[in-house]
Amino acid sequence: MPELPEVYTIATDLNSYIKDYVITDLRIARGYIALPDNDTFIKEVKNQKIEKVSRIAKNILIHLENKKIIQIHLGMTGRMLLRSPKQQADKWVRILFKLENKLGTKILKFCDMRTFGKVVLLKTTSTLKNKYGPEPVDENLNTERFLEILKSKKTTIKNALLTQELISGVGNIYATDALFIAKIHPETLTKNLSYDDAINLLKSLRKVLNEGIKNRGSTLSDKMYVDIFGREGKHQNFFRIYSKNFCPTCKSKVVYKTINGRGTYFCPSCQKKK
DNA sequence: ATGTTTGTTCCGAT
DNA sequence: CATCGGAACAAACA
Numbered sequence: 178m179p180e181l182p183e184v185y186t187i188a189t190d191l192n193s194y195i196k197d198y199v200i201t202d203l204r205i206a207r208g209y210i211a212l213p214d215n216d217t218f219i220k221e222v223k224n225q226k227i228e229k230v231s232r233i234a235k236n237i238l239i240h241l242e243n244k245k246i247i248q249i250h251l252g253m254t255g256r257m258l259l260r261s262p263k264q265q266a267d268k269w270v271r272i273l274f275k276l277e278n279k280l281g282t283k284i285l286k287f288c289d290m291r292t293f294g295k296v297v298l299l300k301t302t303s304t305l306k307n308k309y310g311p312e313p314v315d316e317n318l319n320t321e322r323f324l325e326i327l328k329s330k331k332t333t334i335k336n337a338l339l340t341q342e343l344i345s346g347v348g349n350i351y352a353t354d355a356l357f358i359a360k361i362h363p364e365t366l367t368k369n370l371s372y373d374d375a376i377n378l379l380k381s382l383r384k385v386l387n388e389g390i391k392n393r394g395s396t397l398s399d400k401m402y403v404d405i406f407g408r409e410g411k412h413q414n415f416f417r418i419y420s421k422n423f424c425p426t427c428k429s430k431v432v433y434k435t436i437n438g439r440g441t442y443f444c445p446s447c448q449k450k451k
Numbered sequence: 452a453t454g455t456t457t458g459t460t461c462c463g464a465t
Numbered sequence: 466c467a468t469c470g471g472a473a474c475a476a477a478c479a
């Protein structure tokens with residue numbers, strides 16, 4: 178489910194609400210495998226204090242006092258839920274963490290319906306840092322570099338935006354809306370992008386991602402994304418063209434088409450292919 | 452029943 | 466050997 182705004186919301190809230198708690202116990206659901214393996218994971222995580230929670234691309238990183246890091250990728254249907262000790266049964270719980278400090282006890286649940294997500298114990302974040310391209314929200318990313326990265330692959334702009342090794346944090350929804358705002362056809366080959374296209378697209382990406390953050394993410398009709406308190410996001414109320422039938426600008430019928438395996442909405446009138 | 456779904460990885464073709 | 470596109474992973478819903 179989660180793209181940069183959703184993961185940002187979860188990681189930021191976790192940092193505020195579970196920092197300085199100690200993971201006094203943890204349970205891994207039958208059949209679920211944390212990496213590198215469950216025994217190692219439990220041994221290294223148990224009784225560790227949480228120093229902070231951060232984020233790289235779509236990964237949540239829980240930093241422990243022993244300098245190990247829990248990497249959590251939510252895949253399509255992952256959730257992190259922070260509950261009180263005696264609260265409701267949640268669906269698809271894969272790992273349950275018991276957190277304690279002077280203030281009391283909390284339960285943190287990693288849930289994942291389709292299990293495309295993963296939980297990995299890392300020694301360092303360096304491999305992760307090197308794997309991803311810059312995020313559009315990174316102020317150090319300039320138009321020249323952005324365009325150069327996009328043109329380094331022979332593919333469509335839609336596909337390039339979803340390739341995390343090139344540009345990270347962007348997923349299908351925000352890519353779709355950013356291309357609409359920038360008036361770029363999603364099947365435009367990156368080699369055909371102009372400098373002006375790059376200016377508009379980078380600006381549009383920053384706009385939709387920052388709006389998404391401000392609105393605490395997007396929750397679709399399946400309600401799969403919720404924040405750590407189980408609350409829905411609000412950005413779905415501000416989608417430009419994703420899931421729409423008619424263009425908000427010119428009222429044309431929106432085209433829905435699978436591009437590089439992902440459902441894509443675009444306005445054939447406002448987004449001409451080059 | 453068939454076609455969808457916020458993501459990533461890996462395999463086969465070129 | 467490098468690159469790219471698409472299948473596969475799995476579960477729920479319309």
